[in-house]
Structures are given as C-alpha cells and as structure tokens.
Amino acid sequence: METVIQILLYISDMLVPFLILYVVAHGLLVRRPVYDDFVKGARDGFKTVFQIMPTLVGLMVAVGILRASGFLDFLSETLGNVTELVHFPSELVPLTIVRMFSASAATGLALDIFKQYGTDSYLGLATSILMGCTETIFYTMSVYFMTAKVKKTRYTLAGALLATFVGVAASIVLAGMMK
Amino acid sequence: MLNYLWGAMLLLGIVYGAFNGRLPEITAAALDSAKEAVTLCITMTGVMALWVGLMEIARKSGVIGRATKKIQPFISFMFPGLPREHKAREYITTNIIANVFGLGWAATPAGLKAMEALKELEEERKTHPVGGRRAAPKGTASNEMCTFLILNISSLQLIPVNIIAYRSQYGSVNPAAVIAPSIAATLLSAAAAVIFCKVMEGRQSVWKP
Numbered sequence: 001m002e003t004v005i006q007i008l009l010y011i012s013d014m015l016v017p018f019l020i021l022y023v024v025a026h027g028l029l030v031r032r033p034v035y036d037d038f039v040k041g042a043r044d045g046f047k048t049v050f051q052i053m054p055t056l057v058g059l060m061v062a063v064g065i066l067r068a069s070g071f072l073d074f075l076s077e078t079l080g081n082v083t084e085l086v087h088f089p090s091e092l093v094p095l096t097i098v099r100m101f102s103a104s105a106a107t108g109l110a111l112d113i114f115k116q117y118g119t120d121s122y123l124g125l126a127t128s129i130l131m132g133c134t135e136t137i138f139y140t141m142s143v144y145f146m147t148a149k150v151k152k153t154r155y156t157l158a159g160a161l162l163a164t165f166v167g168v169a170a171s172i173v174l175a176g177m178m179k
Numbered sequence: 180m181l182n183y184l185w186g187a188m189l190l191l192g193i194v195y196g197a198f199n200g201r202l203p204e205i206t207a208a209a210l211d212s213a214k215e216a217v218t219l220c221i222t223m224t225g226v227m228a229l230w231v232g233l234m235e236i237a238r239k240s241g242v243i244g245r246a247t248k249k250i251q252p253f254i255s256f257m258f259p260g261l262p263r264e265h266k267a268r269e270y271i272t273t274n275i276i277a278n279v280f281g282l283g284w285a286a287t288p289a290g291l292k293a294m295e296a297l298k299e300l301e302e303e304r305k306t307h308p309v310g311g312r313r314a315a316p317k318g319t320a321s322n323e324m325c326t327f328l329i330l331n332i333s334s335l336q337l338i339p340v341n342i343i344a345y346r347s348q349y350g351s352v353n354p355a356a357v358i359a360p361s362i363a364a365t366l367l368s369a370a371a372a373v374i375f376c377k378v379m380e381g382r383q384s385v386w387k388p
Contacts, residue, residue, distance in 0.1 A: 008359035015338065015358050023233055027240040034236050041235025042228035049224040057216040062188040064212030068204040069196030098184075105184055111219070111345060119351035125360075128346060132339030132361035133368050135332040143287075144328055145320065148294040152319040159329035159375045167334070167368035174360040 005177050055104045063108035072112070088172065091116075091123050095130070096168055100137045107131070126175035133167035135160075219348055226344035234280055243280070247272050257330065257376065258323050260310030267296035271327055278331070281340045290331060297323050326376045333372035336365050 027034040066072050072094060080090030091113065099106040110127050117123040137160045145153055196205045237243050254261075254272055261268055270293035277286035301321050304314035315321045320328075339361050346354035 008363065009356055011359035011362075012353075012355050012357065016355055019338070020233060023237045023240070023242060026242055027236045030240045032236065032240045034240075037236045037239045038232035040232075041238075042232035044235070045228035045231030046224055048231070049220055049227050053217065053220045056220060057213050058185060060212040060216040060219075061209050062185055062192070064208035064215075065192035065196070065205050066188055068208035069192040069201055070199050071192055071195040074195075102184055105188070107341070107345075110342075111349070114345065114349040119346045119349045120353070120356075124346075124351075125357060128339070128342050128357040129361050129364050131342050132336055132357070133334055133364040135334040137332050140332055141328060144290060144294050144331075145324075147291045148298040148320075148324060150298075150318060150320045150324065152316075153328075154320050154325055155375075155379045156320060156325045156328050159325065159372055159379065160332040162375050163329060163333035163368045163372040166371040167364055170364035170367045171360075174364055178356070178360065 008174075009178075052104070056107070059104050059108040060111065062105070063112050067112055067116075089123060089126065092126060092130070092172075095127060096134075099130070099134050100164065102139060103136045106136075122175055122179045125178050126171050129171035129174055130168055133171060134164050137161065137164060219345070222348045223341070223344040226340060226347070230281065230338075230340045234282055237280070243276060246279075247276055250275065257326055257373065260312045261300070261323055262310055265296070265300060265309075267293055267300055267323070270296055274327075274331065275335065279335050279337050281336060281338055290327075293327060294324065297321060297327065322380050326380070329372045329376055330369070333369040334365055335369050337362065 024034055027037065075094055076090040079093045083090050083093055095106060095109045095113065098109055110131050113127045114124055119125075119128065137157070141153060141156060141160065145151075145156075193202075193205060196202055234243075250272065254268060254275075255263075258268070258271070261271075270289050273289035274286050274293055277289060300309060300323065301314045303309050304312060312322070338358055342357065342361075343354045346357070
C-alpha cells in the first residue's frame with residue numbers, strides 16, 4: 001500500500017510539467033504559433049473565471065452564514081452517529097449530498113472544509129479527491145434529458161448513483177492511505 | 180434548483196443563528212465570505228488562464244484531435260448500436276474529451292448537442308432499425324442516452340484544475356498531490372459505470388427488431 005501511494009504521489013508531481021512539455025513541444029513541432037495560441041486561450045480562461053465570480057460570491061456567503069450559525073456543526077454531529085458506523089466522516093456528509101445537486105454550492109462547502117480542517121488533512125484530501133471524481137447528478141440529468149424531451153430515464157439514476165458511490169468510497173479510502 | 184437551495188441555506192443559517200444568538204458572527208461571516216470569494220477568484224484566474232491557454236495550444240496543434248481518434252474503439256464498445264458516421268458520435272466524443280481535459284464549459288454544449296442527436300437517432304429508428312435497434316417508446320431514454328449520461332456523471336477527468344487552484348489558495352504544501360489519487364478514484368467510478376451500463380444494456384432486449 002505504501003508503494004502504491006508513493007507511485008501515485010510521484011505521478012501527481014510529474015503530470016503537470018509533463019503535460020506542459022508535451023503540449024508545447026508538440027505545438028512547436030507542427031509549427032503552431034504556440035505563444036499566440038496560449039494567450040488567446042488564457043484570455044478565455046479569464047472570462048470563464050469572471051463569469052463564475054458572482055455565483056461564487058453568492059454561494060460562499062450562504063455557506064459562510066451556515067457555518068457561523070452553527071448549523072453545519074449541528075448537522076455533522078447529528079448525522080455523525082449514523083455515518084461513523086460505516087467509517088464515513090460526518091464532516092463530509094453535507095458536501096456529499098449537496099455535490100449531487102449543485103457544483104457551485106458544493107464548491108462553497110469544499111472551501112469551508114479547507115478552511116476549517118486544512119487542505120492537507122485527511123478531510124481536506126478526501127474533499128479534494130471527491131470533488132474531482134463526482135458530478136452533479138440531478139442537475140446534469142435534468143438539463144440533458146430536458147434537451148432530449150425524455151421523461152422516463154430508466155436505469156440512468158441508478159447507474160449515476162452507483163458511480164458516485166464508488167467515487168466517494170474511493171476518495172475516502174485513498175485519502176486515508178495518503179495520511 | 181439552485182434558487183431554492185441557495186434561499187434555504189440563507190434562511191436556515193439566519194434563523195438557526197438567531198436562536199443560538201450568533202447574529203453578530205453571521206454578519207461578519209457574510210461580509211468576510213463575499214470578500215473572500217473575490218480574492219479566491221483572482222487567485223484562480225491565474226491557474227485557469229494557464230490551463231485554458233495550454234489547452235488552446237493542444238487544440239490548435241491537434242493533440243485533442245488525436246485523442247479524439249484514439250478513444251473511438253472505446254466509443255464503439257460503449258455504444259454498439261450507434262452507427263460510425265452518425266453525428267451523435269462526434270458530439271459524444273467531444274464531450275468526453277472536454278471532460279477528461281477539464282474543459283467543462285466546452286463539454287456542456289457538446290453534451291447537449293449529443294442528446295439532441297441521440298433523439299434524432301430515435302426518430303430514425305421509428306422508420307427502420309438503426310444499429311440493430313428499434314426506437315424506444317416516446318419520452319423514454321434510449322440505451323445510448325442512459326449510457327452517455329452515466330458515463331458523463333462518472334466524471335472522467337485527468338487533472339482537477341479547479342481543486343488544485345483552491346488547494347493552493349488555502350495553503351496546501353503540495354496542491355498537485357491529489358492528481359493521481361483523483362485519477363485513480365475517477366477511473367474506479369468510471370469502471371463501475373461501464374460495467375453497470377453493459378449489464379443493463381444486456382438485460383434490455385425489448386426494442387430489438
């Protein structure tokens with residue numbers, strides 16, 4: 001297990017430099033104006049962040065208020081008795097539930113966990129992994145199926161919940177191994 | 180959805196806080212959080228600009244295009260009833276590639292286009308079987324739609340760019356440390372999704388000609 005984590009950490013460290021090297025070298029080889037392309041893309045990246053800024057203000061305020069009111073602690077403590085039985089950290093319960101409905105609201109809760117417990121704590125690591133391997137099930141399903149005018153979604157929800165469950169379980173186990 | 184969720188969070192927080200006598204803390208939290216959201220966005224802008232800029236090079240130089248070709252056998256495996264030349268295939272591929280490379284905003288339009296194209300596929304199937312399948316009843320998801328959505332929700336992603344940006348903002352010693360564990364977790368959830376889709380598809384034989 002130790003070696004698995006060592007390898008995973010090694011890949012984590014390598015991946016970003018490797019991707020930059022690969023993409024830029026490939027761009028130069030096919031004689032693209034790599035710097036111009038980069039600046040154009042970076043400009044789009046700017047726009048994207050500025051578009052999400054108002055939603056982030058709204059949601060971080062909402063989570064901040066929930067945290068300050070003591071409600072989040074109350075919720076974790078209440079649900080904790082149940083979730084402790086399956087070794088699921090109670091602090092992650094609100095995040096896991098909200099994640100299925102709204103990506104930005106979940107981001108607000110994830111940042112709250114980073115602030116409360118630290119990014120590199122067990123909870124911080126589990127949150128980081130969990131956010132990357134789960135998706136807003138209900139939002140995605142409603143928007144996508146609305147587009148196709150579908151009402152009977154058959155086994156989609158079951159499959160989506162299964163994938164999410166596996167993702168959450170994997171996040172917790174992997175975070176536990178890293179600590 | 181978000182209107183109710185957001186509204187409920189605020190009302191719940193304020194009412195609960197009032198009963199606990201924590202209104203001053205709530206005022207402070209509201210103001211601090213708003214300020215913090217903007218600070219966070221400014222930090223994130225750098226990381227996002229870097230990543231999207233890099234991906235623009237990848238797109239223009241054909242790296243993304245090649246990745247699109249490479250996953251065609253996987254698409255054929257997941258969507259055996261989808262003809263090779265059908266336009267739904269292109270949109271599905273674009274959506275998956277965009278998700279993998281963390282280009283969420285490019286993924287959604289392609290995903291919606293894919294659903295429209297899959298709906299048209301069902302229309303075609305009403306007149307004649309396509310890919311060995313008849314149309315699903317009106318208003319019912321086809322196998323392709325179910326598979327596509329489950330795959331999409333299993334959330335295959337190479338690098339969780341946002342999370343890395345957030346981690347660095349909140350003082351992580353090694354923000355990138357979660358990349359490989361995230362890939363491992365996302366591969367596991369995607370594998371579960373693939374197996375589930377294959378099992379369910381095997382059980383659905385009603386609409387075969």
